[in-house]
Amino acid sequence: MDADARVQSLDRAIALLNAVADTPPGGESAAALGARCGLNRATAWRLLATLEHHGVLERDPETGNFAIGFTVERWAAEAGVEGLVRRAHPIIERIAATTGETANLALPRRFGLTYVDEAVPRSVLSARWLGWQAPLHATSTGKAYLAWLPEDEASTLLSGDLKRYTAKTIVDRRELRAVLARVRERGYSVSVGEMEDDLFGASAPVLGTRGRPLGVVSVWGALSRVGEAELPEFGELVSEAAGQIAAIMNG
Numbered sequence: 001m002d003a004d005a006r007v008q009s010l011d012r013a014i015a016l017l018n019a020v021a022d023t024p025p026g027g028e029s030a031a032a033l034g035a036r037c038g039l040n041r042a043t044a045w046r047l048l049a050t051l052e053h054h055g056v057l058e059r060d061p062e063t064g065n066f067a068i069g070f071t072v073e074r075w076a077a078e079a080g081v082e083g084l085v086r087r088a089h090p091i092i093e094r095i096a097a098t099t100g101e102t103a104n105l106a107l108p109r110r111f112g113l114t115y116v117d118e119a120v121p122r123s124v125l126s127a128r129w130l131g132w133q134a135p136l137h138a139t140s141t142g143k144a145y146l147a148w149l150p151e152d153e154a155s156t157l158l159s160g161d162l163k164r165y166t167a168k169t170i171v172d173r174r175e176l177r178a179v180l181a182r183v184r185e186r187g188y189s190v191s192v193g194e195m196e197d198d199l200f201g202a203s204a205p206v207l208g209t210r211g212r213p214l215g216v217v218s219v220w221g222a223l224s225r226v227g228e229a230e231l232p233e234f235g236e237l238v239s240e241a242a243g244q245i246a247a248i249m250n251g
Contacts, residue, residue, distance in 0.1 A: 012039060013047045020057060020066050027065030058210070070212045081107065085117045088245045092217070093119040095241055099234060101221035105206075105245070106134055106141050112157065113145055113216060137162045137176055138169045140191035140203035141218045147183040148205045148213040154180070168193045188235035190228075198223040202234035204242040209250050217242040 015037045020027065028036075034044025048066055051057040055071035088105055095103035096119035105117040113134045136142030136157055146154045162171040170176045183189040188204040200223060206215035217238045226234075 013051060016047055021068055027060060027067035029065055081116060087248050089117055091241045091244050092117055095219050095237055096121050098237060099219050101219050103219045105215060105217055107215045113141055135195060138165050138195040140189040140201040141216045143180060143183055143189035144203035144205045144216045145213050147180040165195045166193055166197050188239050190231045192228060200226045202231050202238055204238040206242045206246045206249060214249055
């Protein structure tokens with residue numbers, strides 16, 4: 001492309017982004033990155049701060065060093081959905097075969113989570129979740145996602161009234177925060193009749209290299225077949241599967 005048709009500030013920002021991508025774990029300072037890209041410190045700082053504002057870069061609060069941010073991980077996840085679904089599907093199928101219940105994979109989409117893959121045993125008559133956006137506060141899928149998000153992002157996603165689906169739906173924000181803290185400690189989330197009275201589930205996050213949730217693996221079942229006693233076993237299964245899918249996503 002003709003150099004006259006390019007935007008200089010964007011060229012510089014991309015150069016900085018590439019420089020950050022080439023740094024070792026721990027990142028580098030604005031001064032060092034600017035020097036590598038032939039930029040003075042003030043210019044480099046303004047561009048890096050803008051990239052940080054949009055989540056493209058992250059700055060360590062202690063060292064001030066910059067590293068690749070969650071937005072890039074989200075872009076990568078969204079760009080590779082079809083390939084990811086194809087490679088992850090055997091894992092989802094294995095959960096369904098082991099439990100005899102519906103298993104699925106959800107990925108972040110438009111300020112929420114959308115189910116992008118599903119495996120349903122032949123013996124189960126199940127609603128199809130593909131393309132459906134999960135209520136974040138009322139599903140194990142949503143809680144597994146929220147529990148690993150930065151608090152400000154989780155709060156943004158939960159802005160507005162929390163809809164009550166059943167008598168067990170958590171609509172109190174303080175209670176929900178306490179539940180999310182327990183989810184992080186345990187490593188997986190559960191839902192016991194919170195979206196539908198007779199629907200139980202367990203979910204685990206697919207984590208990126210920096211601990212950000214890039215997706216969620218879930219297994220669901222009706223109360224007539226699944227009780228609370230089975231949920232810890234389901235939690236272990238989805239946690240293992242989420243780790244396997246994370247290995248695929250993180251290369």
